[in-house]
Every structure is written in structure tokens, then in C-alpha cells.
Amino acid sequence: MDTAKATALHARASAGFDGRVESARRLLARAAAAHPDAIVQASSLGAEDQVITDLIARDRLPIAVATLDTGKLHAETLALANAVRERYGIFVERYRPVQEAVVAFVGRHGEDPMRKSVELRKACCALRKVEPLGRMLAGRSAWITGLRREQSVDRAAVELEAIDAEGRTKLSPLADWTWGDVWHYLALHDVPYNALHDRFYPSIGCAPCTRAIALGEDFRAGRWWWEQDGAKECGLHVAPASTPFAAAVAP
Numbered sequence: 001m002d003t004a005k006a007t008a009l010h011a012r013a014s015a016g017f018d019g020r021v022e023s024a025r026r027l028l029a030r031a032a033a034a035h036p037d038a039i040v041q042a043s044s045l046g047a048e049d050q051v052i053t054d055l056i057a058r059d060r061l062p063i064a065v066a067t068l069d070t071g072k073l074h075a076e077t078l079a080l081a082n083a084v085r086e087r088y089g090i091f092v093e094r095y096r097p098v099q100e101a102v103v104a105f106v107g108r109h110g111e112d113p114m115r116k117s118v119e120l121r122k123a124c125c126a127l128r129k130v131e132p133l134g135r136m137l138a139g140r141s142a143w144i145t146g147l148r149r150e151q152s153v154d155r156a157a158v159e160l161e162a163i164d165a166e167g168r169t170k171l172s173p174l175a176d177w178t179w180g181d182v183w184h185y186l187a188l189h190d191v192p193y194n195a196l197h198d199r200f201y202p203s204i205g206c207a208p209c210t211r212a213i214a215l216g217e218d219f220r221a222g223r224w225w226w227e228q229d230g231a232k233e234c235g236l237h238v239a240p241a242s243t244p245f246a247a248a249v250a251p
């Protein structure tokens, strides 16, 4: 399989980079102080989230780091969670789907039914991602995401700080960062990142639903690429009315 160091390919700081780093640090520090023992970084272990984890560790902020272990993650993603612990001494909390629900879903629809219909794909995401996210956020008043405006049209209006449908503070400290900024930061601080990024995966989700992209393809072209319609989101950052867990996630 072809590989190329993602840092060499993408690290390009844009004008104002240092200022954006400082703004992100201040935002995280302020949020940690405002939500003692009640703030979590919901990390996908993607490139952006690794920047945020590094910022948290750098300033020793009392912010928990957690991920959704869907049962469908790549081995490289799981390995990165261990690398975070080794590098920073931070234990990445893992929230898994309810086992009985997974057994029932797989028994009824098969192991990987996501390509049969958009509805089944969304049902799988609701089961493996959205419901565990609700548990991750339970008892917490603030959460942090790696969303950036540049990632897709649907994310173009992401705010640095917002209030989600449950009244929680939702922070996206890299909302105004470019992809080049993210990689410049990772390279500058030698931050561990997912090995799949070196294999042309810019956006990494579950193994059956993620592929590498070709030169010139859209940033999220490698996610649910067989679907033609609608936003390529899993329900973590959108709340479709039909989702039973909609109340637990952000708008």
C-alpha cells in the first residue's frame, strides 16, 4: 500500500497560525475552569483531535479525553489511543455500544448492513456512536470537538463556542484552523497521529465506512462514499428528528 508522510504533504501554516494556537489554548483553559470535572474532549483520534489532546496535555488542563469505540474501528485507531497514554499519560476513556443491542442488530441485519440503505447506516451509527455519546456526555456540562469549518459545507458555520440541544457548552477550538494549520501543529510538536493518515485517509471513522481518497477528492469523500444524497454525518453533530437519541446530541 502506498504511503507518504502526511506531515510532509500537508503541514503548511496559514497567516495568523500562532494567534489561533493561543486562542485555542485560552478557550480550552477558560472552559476547563468554568466546568470543573464536567468537561470532556470527544475525540475521534483524528488529526484535529490529536492537536486538541496535545494542547490539553501541554497546559495540564483537567479535561477528560474520551472516544467512541464502536467495535468497528481500525487497528491503527485503537493503537493511537494507547500511544496517547504512553505519550501524555492520559487514559482515553472508551464508550462502547450496548452489547445486547449490537447482537440484536447484527442478528437481524447482518454484520455490515450499512450499504443496504441509508436508514440502516444511520441506525448503525445511532447504535454504535450516538447512544454511547449520550453516555459519554451524561453528567458533563461541556464537550470539545475537532470540527473545522473547512471540513465540509455542512460544517462551514461551526462556532468556536456554542450551546447544544441539551444546554451543554460545545467547543470547537479549531473551527477556524486550516488543514495545513493542523498538520503544521502536529509536525511542530511531533504529536502522534493515526498511521492511516499516511495512507491518504484524511477523515477516519469506522473501518467499513472509511476509505482512502485520491488527489483532488473532497475532504470527506472517503466517508460513506456509496451514499449520493445528504450530508455525510453520523448523527454526532446533527440531530435528525427521527433519531431516538436526538435529544442527546448537538444540533
Ligand code: SF4
Binding pocket: 070, 072, 114, 121, 122, 124, 125, 126, 128, 129, 205, 206, 207, 208, 209, 234
Ligand atoms: S460509521 Fe459505519 S460502522 Fe460506524 S457506526 Fe456508522 S454505519 Fe456503523
